[in-house]
Amino acid sequence: MLSKSSLCAIAAAAVLCDGAAAAVAGGKHDACRKTTVAVLGGGMAGITAAQALHNSSISDFVIIEHQGQVGGRAHHTTFGKQKDGSPYTIELGANWIQGLGKPGGPENPVWTFSKKYKLKNTFSNYSSILTYNETGLADFSHLLDVYETAADEMNVEAGRLLAENQQDQSARSGLSLAGWNPKHSDMAAQAVEYWSWDWETAFPPEQSSMIFGAAGDNLTFNQFSDENNLVVDPRGYSAIIDGEAATFLKKDDKRLLLNTKVVNVSHSDHGVTVHNADGSCVSAAYAICTFSLGVLQNDVVSWEPALPLWKETSIQKFGMGTYTKIFFQFNETFWPADTQYFLYASPTQRGYWALWQSLSTPGFLPGSNIIFATVTNDESYRIEQLTDEEAKREGLAVLRRMFPDRHVPEPVAFTYPRWTKTEWSYGSYSNWPVGTTLEMHQNLRANVGRLWFAGEATSAEYFGFLHGAWFEGREAGEQIAGLLQNRCVTIYNGTKTCGARPHYADLHGTSPLQHYNLLNGWATSSFYASKRKREM
Numbered sequence: 155m156l157s158k159s160s161l162c163a164i165a166a167a168a169v170l171c172d173g174a175a176a177a178v179a180g181g182k183h184d185a186c187r188k189t190t191v192a193v194l195g196g197g198m199a200g201i202t203a204a205q206a207l208h209n210s211s212i213s214d215f216v217i218i219e220h221q222g223q224v225g226g227r228a229h230h231t232t233f234g235k236q237k238d239g240s241p242y243t244i245e246l247g248a249n250w251i252q253g254l255g256k257p258g259g260p261e262n263p264v265w266t267f268s269k270k271y272k273l274k275n276t277f278s279n280y281s282s283i284l285t286y287n288e289t290g291l292a293d294f295s296h297l298l299d300v301y302e303t304a305a306d307e308m309n310v311e312a313g314r315l316l317a318e319n320q321q322d323q324s325a326r327s328g329l330s331l332a333g334w335n336p337k338h339s340d341m342a343a344q345a346v347e348y349w350s351w352d353w354e355t356a357f358p359p360e361q362s363s364m365i366f367g368a369a370g371d372n373l374t375f376n377q378f379s380d381e382n383n384l385v386v387d388p389r390g391y392s393a394i395i396d397g398e399a400a401t402f403l404k405k406d407d408k409r410l411l412l413n414t415k416v417v418n419v420s421h422s423d424h425g426v427t428v429h430n431a432d433g434s435c436v437s438a439a440y441a442i443c444t445f446s447l448g449v450l451q452n453d454v455v456s457w458e459p460a461l462p463l464w465k466e467t468s469i470q471k472f473g474m475g476t477y478t479k480i481f482f483q484f485n486e487t488f489w490p491a492d493t494q495y496f497l498y499a500s501p502t503q504r505g506y507w508a509l510w511q512s513l514s515t516p517g518f519l520p521g522s523n524i525i526f527a528t529v530t531n532d533e534s535y536r537i538e539q540l541t542d543e544e545a546k547r548e549g550l551a552v553l554r555r556m557f558p559d560r561h562v563p564e565p566v567a568f569t570y571p572r573w574t575k576t577e578w579s580y581g582s583y584s585n586w587p588v589g590t591t592l593e594m595h596q597n598l599r600a601n602v603g604r605l606w607f608a609g610e611a612t613s614a615e616y617f618g619f620l621h622g623a624w625f626e627g628r629e630a631g632e633q634i635a636g637l638l639q640n641r642c643v644t645i646y647n648g649t650k651t652c653g654a655r656p657h658y659a660d661l662h663g664t665s666p667l668q669h670y671n672l673l674n675g676w677a678t679s680s681f682y683a684s685k686r687k688r689e690m
């Protein structure tokens with residue numbers, strides 16, 4: 155462990171040694187606890203960032219976490235009863251390891267961790283699916299292949315648009331052009347689309363970038379592998395984050411502040427002071443904020459001074475999706491126990507209780523009689539407003555339509571999370587919106603002076619995934635270590651970087667201004683031109 159003075163010796167940039175650097179932003183808060191790096195949030199990104207600091211011999215950091223444990227959106231609870239009376243563990247948040255790794259190819263770091271910690275997980279077989287409508291079993295599974303063919307074609311076209319730096323489209327237009335263009339009244343096709351698109355991104359194709367949606371899918375499922383394994387570990391998925399935290403944090407480590415909610419952050423080019431709801435504060439030379447995009451969008455934290463427009467715009471532009479798993483335990487498994495997935499096409503409403511997934515199936519929690527529904531986005535918002543009893547009634551009515559020949563009893567246990575109202579998350583994970591450039595995304599990642607950002611949403615390649623949070627946490631931690639030690643750092647693909655991250659205060663349109671003319675149907679260009687002049 156390095157003392158502060160030995161750190162000063164390393165820190166030739168002298169950020170720590172030019173007087174009260176760590177306390178700069180808090181000149182009037184001399185009572186604040188001093189540290190070199192404040193890590194805001196103890197999810198995958200925060201724990202990884204702190205570990206990267208530790209790996210670079212920077213031990214003077216403080217992790218500030220709202221909840222009573224680390225793990226963030228890798229979040230489980232106990233549910234129902236096993237035969238011996240003890241409860242099951244279910245994942246309310248992250249559940250799959252998405253993209254594992256191929257021999258000789260790069261491996262998803264989360265897959266590496268799952269092996270290191272012997273996380274119990276099972277191959278999730280997306281071909282093990284039966285389709286239903288309001289009359290019961292209704293085989294429209296051939297549409298799954300029709301969708302897949304179109305999606306593959308869209309991904310190739312998205313690759314062309316990306317490589318040629320052409321304007322983005324929506325996944326909706328991309329799919330339609332590739333031959334998947336279902337009518338709003340074709341409820342079977344709508345259900346297939348919900349399963350194939352919304353279930354992954356938590357947004358409909360209309361609200362998703364074609365280029366970055368396809369690229370993200372490729373980077374995870376073509377680069378690592380196309381397998382998804384579902385975690386069913388009694389310790390919870392967060393066991394891998396607990397395990398990594400334990401490699402550098404002692405039990406009751408004073409550098410981990412649990413049950414501490416950050417409310418105010420004052421920041422400057424010299425340092426950051428963090429104020430917590432309990433009245434405590436921490437002054438640091440640097441801070442890494444890993445709060446979810448939902449937290450940033452919902453004004454949980456007040457920034458002093460306010461974040462610059464380029465940063466605030468990127469925060470408000472990216473999408474925070476909601477993905478809701480609704481759990482039922484019954485006294486028996488009345489659905490086909492050897493099938494993993496059941497897709498329901500509501501006759502009136504896209505996405506209405508569309509997806510059901512059995513945990514009672516071999517390899518998962520056999521004999522548990524647990525099945526859960528998943529809804530996203532608008533259906534999540536609607537169901538989150540219901541009481542447990544109302545939601546349970548709706549779900550049971552759907553199950554009774556799907557299995558008209560079976561007796562569907564009252565469940566013995568029922569629960570679901572309200573992610574949209576969870577004040578340490580405000581939603582589930584981010585999504586790349588239509589027509590949004592890499593520069594706009596970079597603004598989400600870029601630092602504002604001494605205030606840095608990391609997390610699932612700041613990953614251009616793996617947004618939405620636990621492994622995205624890991625890569626981003628590592629990179630931010632390594633870059634700040636480089637700043638503190640006055641050296642450049644090699645980021646993971648071999649590129650060297652030193653100092654601040656770039657940001658783009660001006661994000662340009664894609665049609666040259668001179669094309670705003672009458673021939674293109676634009677009669678008022680002179681109005682805008684003169685207005686612009688007046689403002690300048």
Ligand SMILES: Cc1cc2nc3c(=O)[nH]c(=O)nc-3n(C[C@H](O)[C@H](O)[C@H](O)COP(=O)(O)OP(=O)(O)OC[C@H]3O[C@@H](n4cnc5c(N)ncnc54)[C@H](O)[C@@H]3O)c2cc1C
Nearest residue numbers: 195197198199220226227247248249250416609610619620
């Ligand atoms: C329902 C759901 C399903 C998902 N499914 C998958 C999946 O199957 N596979 C997959 O790879 N990914 C999945 N994800 C995404 C994955 O969980 C996230 O990408 C990842 O956990 C994000 O890690 P993070 O460190 O960026 O953010 P977080 O885990 O959100 O960490 C941020 C931390 O900051 C804390 N915090 C927030 N506000 C404050 C505050 N004001 N003061 C102090 N602390 C605060 C939070 O408590 C949290 O611990 C899912 C997420 C959800 C919600």
Ligand SMILES: *[C@@H]1O[C@H](CO)[C@@H](O)[C@H](O)[C@H]1NC(C)=O
Nearest residue numbers: 202203205206209627628631
């Ligand atoms: C820190 O070092 C350990 C040991 O080499 C390694 O397992 C871990 O992945 C490193 N962490 C980061 C964030 O690079």
Ligand SMILES: *[C@@H]1O[C@H](CO)[C@@H](O)[C@H](O)[C@H]1NC(C)=O
Nearest residue numbers: 277279280281282283492493
């Ligand atoms: C997945 O399920 C399908 C349909 O039941 C089956 O044919 C296939 O063998 C399964 N794949 C694996 C790897 O279990």
Ligand SMILES: *[C@@H]1O[C@H](CO)[C@@H](O)[C@H](O)[C@H]1NC(C)=O
Nearest residue numbers: 287288289291292293341501
């Ligand atoms: C539901 O499926 C049944 C059986 O395949 C079919 O006869 C019926 O037309 C379907 N309903 C709708 C609304 O498509």
Ligand SMILES: *[C@@H]1O[C@H](CO)[C@@H](O)[C@H](O)[C@H]1NC(C)=O
Nearest residue numbers: 309310312313314368369372
């Ligand atoms: C996705 O992968 C396919 C097949 O490898 C490739 O042709 C395409 O360019 C990729 N698209 C994107 C957006 O990365």
Ligand SMILES: *[C@@H]1O[C@H](CO)[C@@H](O)[C@H](O)[C@H]1NC(C)=O
Nearest residue numbers: 417418429430431432433456
């Ligand atoms: C946080 O900032 C707000 C607005 O600036 C202020 O009213 C509040 O007292 C501050 N809270 C703390 C704990 O500093």
Ligand SMILES: *[C@@H]1O[C@H](CO)[C@@H](O)[C@H](O)[C@H]1NC(C)=O
Nearest residue numbers: 484485486487561562563564
């Ligand atoms: C489950 O409970 C129902 C009553 O709700 C009952 O009819 C049924 O026999 C029970 N099944 C088992 C396996 O105990």
Ligand SMILES: *[C@@H]1O[C@H](CO)[C@@H](O)[C@H](O)[C@H]1NC(C)=O
Nearest residue numbers: 614645646647648649650651
């Ligand atoms: C990452 O590395 C590849 C080559 O391995 C290179 O082509 C690419 O430009 C690099 N990306 C960045 C962002 O530097």
